[in-house]
Amino acid sequence: MRGEYKAAGGKLVAAEVRLADQRLSQVRLSGDFFLEPEEALTRMEQALVGAEAEASVTELTHRLEAALQPSDVLVGLSPTGAAIAVRRALGQSSTWSDHQFSLIVDGPREPHTQMALDQVYAEELAAGRRGPTLRFWDWADNA
Numbered sequence: 001m002r003g004e005y006k007a008a009g010g011k012l013v014a015a016e017v018r019l020a021d022q023r024l025s026q027v028r029l030s031g032d033f034f035l036e037p038e039e040a041l042t043r044m045e046q047a048l049v050g051a052e053a054e055a056s057v058t059e060l061t062h063r064l065e066a067a068l069q070p071s072d073v074l075v076g077l078s079p080t081g082a083a084i085a086v087r088r089a090l091g092q093s094s095t096w097s098d099h100q101f102s103l104i105v106d107g108p109r110e111p112h113t114q115m116a117l118d119q120v121y122a123e124e125l126a127a128g129r130r131g132p133t134l135r136f137w138d139w140a141d142n143a
Contacts, residue, residue, distance in 0.1 A: 003088025004031075006128050007100070011076030015085035022053045027086065033077035040074075043067040044082065053090055057083045104135040111143035 006012045011033040018026040027048040035041050047067035051060060060083035068079070106117070114137050124130035
């Protein structure tokens with residue numbers, strides 16, 4: 001099974017997983033991120049083996065963090081991002097913790113400006129330059 005996750009402004013991480021007895025039996029992480037030393041990737045993959053198929057993002061993230069050493073360098077990859085990719089591979093990415101939301105609290109603006117901003121945020125999300133966003137705003141005038 002395969003799942004992918006791309007953090008806003010980050011790199012793509014893909015997870016390919018196999019299950020045995022409702023536990024992860026094989027995990028392969030790949031993507032366009034950078035990681036040093038290379039062995040850190042192997043440690044991260046091995047840390048996930050044995051995790052329950054129903055494990056939460058938090059549980060998987062803790063396993064990944066425990067596998068990392070202080071000298072490991074991750075660029076464009078986070079333990080949480082890898083955990084989300086694994087959950088997506090398992091078809092389990094349906095809880096709030098599988099997503100990282102930005103919150104925008106905006107003041108009153110003209111209606112056409114508010115609608116234009118909504119369009120820009122939606123296009124940025126679709127292009128992968130922004131993650132899920134919750135925006136609160138108000139009209140400055142009648143629409």
